[in-house]
Amino acid sequence: DSGVTQTPKHLITATGQRVTLRCSPRSGDLSVYWYQQSLDQGLQFLIQYYNGEERAKGNILERFSAQQFPDLHSELNLSSLELGDSALYFCASSLFPGELFFGEGSRLTVL
């Protein structure tokens, strides 16, 4: 158990819809990261927050947005969903400097 909690674990929705993925970092970790992993692919960095502020942006689509709240949990919002958005979405947290601790991921299926 990494201490990072992601909900929901599985999500099935239709094209055009909007979903929200939630992440609770490990206690004390200020940094939260979001990654996307399509089937049998590597990890694509989406976005990073540090203590409530956006710190780095990767290949995140304009249809996607995220935020980190004062209690340090984070949400990733995916809108106008397309079939290609089907993937495993990971949240990770870290107490810099140090390794990332990953949640179990949220598997999104867009039909």
Add this chain to the structure above:
Amino acid sequence: AQTVTQSQPEMSVQEAETVTLSCTYDTSENNYYLFWYKQPPSRQMILVIRQEAYKQQNATENRFSVNFQKAAKSFSLKISDSQLGDTAMYFCAFMIARVSTAGKSTFGDGTTLTVKP
């Protein structure tokens, strides 16, 4: 910008044998961390081993060890006495040890390792 390259998309090894996974990286930074993560079929990302760039001694964790060559920017993972449970995708990752970057990591594309009985 930092890049991480894993040149072996797939590898296989016989149970109980030794295998080495390659990773090279490119950076102009002097202080950084390197990691190997394992992703088994369950898809959970698990840290295998970490290396601080300022340490000359290679990190070891039980059957897992690294060969860190800072000048060559190489960071290979050696798995000794391979077990069936080692079957997974392995990712090499790089993190700058600078407060301003707050720990942003760069991952390689992964190497799928299959341990055969």
